[in-house]
Amino acid sequence: MEKQKYSRRFFLSTSAMAATLAFIPVGVKAFYNNVKKLVIPLKEKMAIKLSINKAKYNLTVDTRTTLLDLVREQLDLTGTKKGCDHGQCGACTVHVNGQRVLSCLTLAATVQGKEVTTIEGLSQGSELHPMQQAFIECDGFQCGYCTPGQIMSAVGCVNEGHTHSVEEIKEFMSGNLCRCGAYNGIVQSIQKVAK
Amino acid sequence: MSETGKPINRIDGRLKVSGKATYSAEFNQPNMAYAFPVRATIAKGKIASIDDAAVKKEPGVLSVISHKNAFRLKPLDIQAQMKAGAAFLGENLPPLQSNIVHYPGQFIAVVVAESYEQARAAAYKLKVRYTVEKGATDLKTELLKSKKPKMFMGEEAQVNEGKAAASLASSTNRVDHTYSTPVEHHHPMEPHATVALWENSDQLTLYDATQGVGLTGTIAAYFFGLKPENVRVIAPFVGGGFGCKGLWLHTLLVAMAAKAAGRPVKLALTRQMMQTNVGHRAATIQRVALGTDANGKLSVMRHHTDSYNNLTEFFEPSGKQSLVLYEAPLREVTYNVAKLNRGTPTFMRAPGETPGTFALESAMDEMAYKLKIDPVEFRIKNHTTKDPMKGHEFSSEFLLDCYRIGAERFGWSSRNLEPRQKRNGKYLVGYGMATATYPAGRSASSVKVVMKSNGDVTLLTASIDIGTGTYTVLAQTASDALGVPVERIEVKIGDSALPPSPLAGGSQTTASIHPAALEACKLLRAQLAALATADPASKLNGRKPEDIGYADGKLFVTADPNKAESYTDILKRAKRNEMEACATTQPISGAGLTIPGALCTPREIPADQNSDIKQHAFHSFGAQFAEVWVDEDFGTIRVTRFTSVQDVGRIMNEKTARSQIIGGVIFGIGAALMEATEYDKRWGNAVVRTLADYHVPVHLDVPPIDVHFIGKPDPHISPIGARGIGEIGITGVSAAIANAVFNATGKRVRDLPLTPDKLL
Numbered sequence: 001m002e003k004q005k006y007s008r009r010f011f012l013s014t015s016a017m018a019a020t021l022a023f024i025p026v027g028v029k030a031f032y033n034n035v036k037k038l039v040i041p042l043k044e045k046m047a048i049k050l051s052i053n054k055a056k057y058n059l060t061v062d063t064r065t066t067l068l069d070l071v072r073e074q075l076d077l078t079g080t081k082k083g084c085d086h087g088q089c090g091a092c093t094v095h096v097n098g099q100r101v102l103s104c105l106t107l108a109a110t111v112q113g114k115e116v117t118t119i120e121g122l123s124q125g126s127e128l129h130p131m132q133q134a135f136i137e138c139d140g141f142q143c144g145y146c147t148p149g150q151i152m153s154a155v156g157c158v159n160e161g162h163t164h165s166v167e168e169i170k171e172f173m174s175g176n177l178c179r180c181g182a183y184n185g186i187v188q189s190i191q192k193v194a195k
Numbered sequence: 196m197s198e199t200g201k202p203i204n205r206i207d208g209r210l211k212v213s214g215k216a217t218y219s220a221e222f223n224q225p226n227m228a229y230a231f232p233v234r235a236t237i238a239k240g241k242i243a244s245i246d247d248a249a250v251k252k253e254p255g256v257l258s259v260i261s262h263k264n265a266f267r268l269k270p271l272d273i274q275a276q277m278k279a280g281a282a283f284l285g286e287n288l289p290p291l292q293s294n295i296v297h298y299p300g301q302f303i304a305v306v307v308a309e310s311y312e313q314a315r316a317a318a319y320k321l322k323v324r325y326t327v328e329k330g331a332t333d334l335k336t337e338l339l340k341s342k343k344p345k346m347f348m349g350e351e352a353q354v355n356e357g358k359a360a361a362s363l364a365s366s367t368n369r370v371d372h373t374y375s376t377p378v379e380h381h382h383p384m385e386p387h388a389t390v391a392l393w394e395n396s397d398q399l400t401l402y403d404a405t406q407g408v409g410l411t412g413t414i415a416a417y418f419f420g421l422k423p424e425n426v427r428v429i430a431p432f433v434g435g436g437f438g439c440k441g442l443w444l445h446t447l448l449v450a451m452a453a454k455a456a457g458r459p460v461k462l463a464l465t466r467q468m469m470q471t472n473v474g475h476r477a478a479t480i481q482r483v484a485l486g487t488d489a490n491g492k493l494s495v496m497r498h499h500t501d502s503y504n505n506l507t508e509f510f511e512p513s514g515k516q517s518l519v520l521y522e523a524p525l526r527e528v529t530y531n532v533a534k535l536n537r538g539t540p541t542f543m544r545a546p547g548e549t550p551g552t553f554a555l556e557s558a559m560d561e562m563a564y565k566l567k568i569d570p571v572e573f574r575i576k577n578h579t580t581k582d583p584m585k586g587h588e589f590s591s592e593f594l595l596d597c598y599r600i601g602a603e604r605f606g607w608s609s610r611n612l613e614p615r616q617k618r619n620g621k622y623l624v625g626y627g628m629a630t631a632t633y634p635a636g637r638s639a640s641s642v643k644v645v646m647k648s649n650g651d652v653t654l655l656t657a658s659i660d661i662g663t664g665t666y667t668v669l670a671q672t673a674s675d676a677l678g679v680p681v682e683r684i685e686v687k688i689g690d691s692a693l694p695p696s697p698l699a700g701g702s703q704t705t706a707s708i709h710p711a712a713l714e715a716c717k718l719l720r721a722q723l724a725a726l727a728t729a730d731p732a733s734k735l736n737g738r739k740p741e742d743i744g745y746a747d748g749k750l751f752v753t754a755d756p757n758k759a760e761s762y763t764d765i766l767k768r769a770k771r772n773e774m775e776a777c778a779t780t781q782p783i784s785g786a787g788l789t790i791p792g793a794l795c796t797p798r799e800i801p802a803d804q805n806s807d808i809k810q811h812a813f814h815s816f817g818a819q820f821a822e823v824w825v826d827e828d829f830g831t832i833r834v835t836r837f838t839s840v841q842d843v844g845r846i847m848n849e850k851t852a853r854s855q856i857i858g859g860v861i862f863g864i865g866a867a868l869m870e871a872t873e874y875d876k877r878w879g880n881a882v883v884r885t886l887a888d889y890h891v892p893v894h895l896d897v898p899p900i901d902v903h904f905i906g907k908p909d910p911h912i913s914p915i916g917a918r919g920i921g922e923i924g925i926t927g928v929s930a931a932i933a934n935a936v937f938n939a940t941g942k943r944v945r946d947l948p949l950t951p952d953k954l955l
Contacts, residue, residue, distance in 0.1 A: 044254070064312040073311060078221035079214015081434070083384045084466040088886035091384055119214035128212065136208040139854045143662030144211030145385040145434025151212060170894040177886065179384050179435050180662045181861030182854060183897040 046109050052077065053121025061108045068092045068103035071118055079119035079148045083177070090176030093149040093156070094118050100156030119148035122155065131155050134189035142180035150176045154190045163194035198674040198681055200906075202850035206681065207432075207666045216432040220388035222402035224459035227390070228257055230452040231314035232445070232462070233304040233321045234471070235296045238330030238536040238879030242294040242303060246322040250306055253320060255313035258455045261304040265291035266451045268418040281417035283410065285442035285474055286506040286539035289418055291451065296325065297506055298536045299880040300471030305448055307456045330536035332879035334478060337533035338501050344532050347512055352530055354518065354584070359484065359497035359527035366486025366494050370561045374483060374554035374945045376513075376929075377871035379476040380469070380889055381543050383661075385434020387473055388463035389446050391453040399426045399450055404433055406441040407698025408691040409657050418447055431689040433699075436661040437862070438542035439473045441698055470884045474541030475872065477502045477511045481554040491566045493523035493577045498555060503533040504540050511540065512547035516632050516926070517555050519814055522579040536879050542700065544862055545922040548633055549929070553866075553947060556629035556930030561943065564612075570628055570934065571598050571607060571818075582812030590811040590911035593842040594630070597818040600903055601628070601840040605820035614941035622824035624835075625939025629927035631817035631841070635909070635918035636703040637806045641694035642711040643777040644673065644719050648766040650748055652679050654715075658688045658696035658708050662858075663921055664851030665704055671848060672709050672915070676716030678746040679762075694777055702815075702919025705847055710805075710913040714778035722774055724750055727765045734758045782806030782913070805913045813912055815923045817841040819860070819931040825939045830951030832936055834864055837928075838901040844918035845908035852920055857900045859924015865892045867929035869948050 046063050049056070052071065061070060068085070071077040071094075080103055083091030087105040094103045095117040122129045131154050134140070141147040153176045157163060162172035169190050170183075178186065210216040235242075247259040268289045269275075276282040290302050304321055308314035331337045344352045363369060390402040399421060405411040408428040416426040433440060445462060453460040464472065480501040486494045498517035504510045514528035543549070563573035578595055581588055602608065610626040611617060617624040642656040654673050660666050670684040687693060697707050724743045727735040727750060735743060735750060735758065744753040751759035766774060784807050806813065822836040839856050846852045869890040872883045883889050908916025929947055936954070937943050944953045 062310060062312045064316070069311060072221070073223065076223065077214075078217065078223075081218075081384070082220070082386070082463070084386075084886050086466065086885055086887065088466075089384065119212075123213060128209070132212040135212045136204050139205070139850050141208075141211055141662075142664075142851075142854055142858060143384065143435040144207070144216050144432060145218060145383070147211050148214045167895075170897075174893040174895045177384065177891060177893060179382055179437070179862075179891060180854075181858030181892070181897070183861065183892075183894050184857055184899055185854065187894065 048109060048112050050111050050114055050116060052116045053118060063109055065108045066104050067094070067106040067108050067111055067116065070108040071103070077118050077120050081145055081148055083146065089146070090153055091146045091149040093152040093176065095152060095156065100153050119152060122151065129155070130193050131189065134192045135186070138185040138188040138192065139182065140185035140189040141182045146176060146178045150178065150186055154186065157190060158194050163190060198671040200846050200849060201671065202848060203667065203671065203681060205664060205667045205851060206670050206686065207660065218385050218432050218434050219390060219402045219404040219430055220461060220463045222390045224390060224392055227459040227461055228307050228309060228456050229311040229314040230305050230307050230449055230460050230462040231318040232302045232448065232468070233306065233318050233323070234468070235299060235301040235303045237296055237325050237327050238299050238332055240296050240325045240327040242296065243324040243326045245304065249320040249322065250317045253313065253317035255309035256317045257307045257309065259304065259306050259321065260291060260452060260455050262291045262294050266454055268292060268447060269420055276417060279413065279417045281414045283442060284414065284444065285541055286444065288444060288506050290444050290448045298538050299878065300538055302445065302448055302472065305452050307452045307460055330879045331534060332536060332874065333876045334503055334533060334535065337503065337535055338531060341501065341531040341533035344510060344530055347510070354529070355525065355527040356529050359495050359525060362495040362525050363484050363486045363497060367489045368487045368562065368565055369484065370558055370565060371482070371484035372558060372561065372945055373480060374557055375480045376478060376550035376553060376947045378478045379543060379866060379870045380872055381437040381439035381474070382469060382886065382889065382891060383435025383437055383440065386464045386466060386469055387440060387443065387445065388461065389449040390459060390461045391450040392459040393453055397421055397425055401426070401428045401446060401450065403428050403430055403446050404440050405430050406433065406436040406659055406661055406700050408659065408689060409695050410441055410698050411446060412691040414442065415446060415450060419450065428691040429689065430659060433659055433661045436699065437544045438546065438700060441700065443473045445472060466886060467884045470872065470881050470889065471538045474539055474543070476543035476546070476549070477504065477540035479511050479513050479550045481513050481550065483554045483558040485558050485562050487562060487566065491568055491573060491576055493521055494525070496521065496523045496526040499529045501531045503535045505535055505537055506539045507541070509541060511550060513551035513554065515547035516551050518584050519582065519632055520555065520630055521577040522583065523577070526583065537874065544859070545633055545925050548926040549866060552629060552631065552927045553929040553933065556927055557933055557945065560627065560930070560934040560937065567612060569612065571602055574598060574630060585812060587810065587812040590813050591844060591907060591909040592816060593905045593907060594816040596905055597816060597840040597842050601818040601820050601838050604840070604901060604903060605838040607820060610938065614938050619824060621828070622826055623939040625823050625825065625935040625937065626820070627931045627933065627935030627938055628818060628820045629930035629934060631819050631923050631927035633702060633815050633923035633926055635706060635813040635815050635844070635912060636701045637706040637782045637912055638697040638703055639779060639781040640696045640707040640711040641777060641779040642708060642715045643694045643775060644715040645773055645775040646719060646762060646766070647773045648763055648771060650679065650763045651683050651685070652677060653685045653687060654712060655687045655693045656696045656708055656711070657691050657693040658704055659699040660688060661699050663699065663704065663855060664848055667851055668705060668847040669708065669712055672712050673716055676713050677720065679748055702921040702923065704919070705917045706912055706919055709915040709917060710780040711778050713914060714780050715776050718776035718778055719774065720745055722776060723762055723765050726769050727760055730768060732768060733765065734760050784808040805911055811911045813918070815841070815843045815918045817923055817927070819927040821931040821935045823932060823935040823939055825936060825954065827940070830954035832868055832949055834932060835898050837898055839924060840903045840905070841920065841923060842905040843920045843923060844912065845916040846904050846906050847917050852904065853902045855920050856902045856924040859922065860900050860928050861892050861897055863925040863928020864896060864932065866925070866947060867932040867949055868896070871948050
């Protein structure tokens with residue numbers, strides 16, 4: 001991991017100064033901003049190391065790049081879907097260190113050293129994960145676009161043990177939207193796997 | 196054993212669950228750049244100036260395109276467009292061709308950069324100054340200057356205008372109320388996206404999220420002045436559509452960006468743009484009046500709709516079902532349409548019937564309550580077996596069975612006529628029902644079938660699977676028509692280079708393409724039989740075509756099934772690697788093939804005598820039953836049970852069909868309880884802009900949904916007998932729920948969605 005040049009305290013104090021400066025005339029503020037830019041240059045690229053589906057990656061990424069855009073646009077792992085880019089639909093759900101995470105709200109720079117699993121890494125070779133198989137059998141999808149996110153979330157839901165009742169499954173799956181309305185089939189799939 | 200109808204798993208399921216189904220934004224190209232649009236911040240006016248200096252300084256920026264420097268597309272010209280098959284646009288607004296702003300959010304520029312992040316950041320630095328004009332932003336104000344449209348999709352829009360008043364006045368019983376529905380958005384889970392790729396400046400390939408590859412290609416060819424065969428549109432998988440994917444002109448914007456950048460360009464709309472730039476269901480204000488005689492027989496129905504549009508001739512046809520349902524000697528259906536400076540309204544799942552059945556079926560419930568008749572009984576009493584306007588018999592109609600079976604499955608008999616009679620703890624429990632209906636269309640279609648010498652079969656047609664199951668049911672039809680197992684059949688769709696098919700809209704795909712698939716398979720069998728019967732080495736040598744049957748990958752002599760020969764043997768002996776057949780089927784009525792570019796020369800089958808609108812009326816029907824629990828303290832409504840019984844002709848796959856109806860019902864639950872886009876009346880912009888504030892049903896909103904199909908093939912629509920099922924599932928749902936809420940609480944809410952505030 002790259003050595004950090006500036007401490008958290010430094011950021012807090014400069015931010016506090018910025019807040020104070022909001023009440024100071026524009027000219028002074030511009031001067032402050034110029035000085036700040038000199039002292040803390042905007043970092044546009046960043047080196048990260050991470051593991052995705054058990055493969056190691058050393059990458060240089062735009063600091064604005066989300067984990068979602070990283071896998072879709074740069075690593076050709078397009079199984080993870082972009083539905084809203086705002087953490088509102090769940091289509092981009094992946095696992096980071098075994099926990100379900102919205103990859104659109106996760107900056108790539110923050111997964112430094114972590115283990116990411118996407119839908120492509122869920123199955124073992126050509127054999128589908130039981131959840132994937134259950135989705136096929138219960139018709140837990142129609143257009144298929146929310147499906148990778150639903151499946152990653154469903155696996156998370158089972159791992160977390162939130163499958164004691166239909167209501168509990170629904171509660172813990174409600175962050176994953178499906179506009180085709182495959183909810184009945186999805187809940188059945190999860191019940192099938194959770195047994 | 197017939198494959199058709201069996202609830203087999205989707206043949207594309209494995210790709211979809213493993214993340215390998217590829218949607219349009221996922222066709223990354225070498226050296227691809229990214230486009231990000233800039234949108235207007237005013238409702239109406241002109242762009243006074245655009246300053247892109249700051250944008251161009253941003254890292255990675257390749258070009259900034261606005262009306263000042265955009266490629267000049269062919270201008271709108273409805274006659275020329277009709278001739279080219281490109282008349283049907285989402286909005287009549289080719290992008291970046293002038294400085295005029297018609298609605299907030301209109302695309303006014305596009306920035307192309309090396310990366311998505313760079314394009315997005317740079318786009319926000321474009322400085323735009325406007326000359327602002329006063330926009331039309333409030334429906335109620337604009338309705339005062341609204342117009343009465345003459346036509347809707349080739350039919351008279353105003354029916355019996357002004358004729359119902361006298362009859363209503365003399366009716367023994369009357370209800371007359373106003374119902375309103377809000378703006379709704381499609382929001383398929385996959386945002387619209389296009390990757391555009393030029394070769395030699397006259398060859399364009401578009402990977403596009405579209406409901407119709409042929410249509411999108413024809414439109415792009417027209418506006419860029421290209422030969423239709425030089426535009427290829429590819430969409431093997433589309434992440435939902437519901438009416439909003441196909442005809443929007445951001446596709447041209449990407450192609451313009453790719454032309455300017457000299458590189459392949461990708462543009463994916465953001466979820467926020469989908470709230471503005473790709474259509475919506477317009478809000479409606481509907482006044483419905485019903486009159487009956489003393490016996491509860493309808494004597495008159497009147498349905499008037501106030502709505503709006505912009506940059507289109509389309510308007511929400513909420514009176515459609517009021518011309519189809521029930522026996523009533525007189526009915527009046529009229530429209531007023533205003534113009535708003537708002538993104539263009541368009542087709543959304545069951546356009547017309549979704550808001551229209553809310554109004555009509557609520558009014559039917561109000562009348563039944565007034566007459567103290569059970570709502571199911573009231574509908575049975577007023578049932579019609581004929582199209583009330585044209586007088587034709589319905590092609591196949593089992594609506595009374597839908598009512599009866601639905602009532603039994605749901606347990607309707609335990610409902611109380613009077614509201615507020617049933618409680619479960621702190622919840623008031625109510626039952627409601629409504630009729631569902633949607634027209635059944637069928638268009639011309641071409642399908643090619645190829646058989647390899649190893650017996651593998653491929654079906655090809657430029658159709659689309661937006662989640663409906665097109666892949667799977669086509670394989671089932673071919674399996675039966677050739678006697679080849681589904682596992683040996685590959686289906687290739689979603690490519691405009693394939694034999695043309697209609698767009699996946701209007702619930703017509705199955706009805707349209709399956710007759711063609713059937714015919715192509717029949718032709719292939721005939722060709723194989725001709726090879727065999729002419730071959731002295733074949734056991735079938737010398738037999739007449741009509742004496743030959745088929746099963747299990749073989750042809751055989753019907754009278755002597757031991758005399759058989761496999762397809763593979765026939766092909767191998769003839770030294771053929773493969774054999775193909777292509778067929779176009781054209782119903783006697785219905786849309787023809789306007790889209791050029793078939794791979795093979797389709798053998799024209801004379802128009803079949805089916806789908807004849809001069810003989811029959813083609814409609815599907817259904818009955819929707821809802822149970823709701825209402826918390827009186829908070830006004831919250833939960834749909835706890837739902838039964839949907841559907842008369843939609845033959846069922847091609849029980850599993851995928853069921854899913855479609857369930858999906859339709861859930862769409863209806865959304866419309867009933869939560870979906871609404873609100874606009875700022877001052878500036879005209881949508882204030883509901885994301886999935887955080889545009890609420891669609893989530894897992895917890897959805898009860899188990901019980902679906903039953905009548906399953907009787909329609910003998911008059913096609914040799915297959917299937918009508919469409921994509922849209923009927925949503926119709927009647929919001930009325931059934933609102934009626935259940937009345938039964939629970941005694942409160943009649945005539946304004947969707949049924950949010951808690953309306954019950955308190």
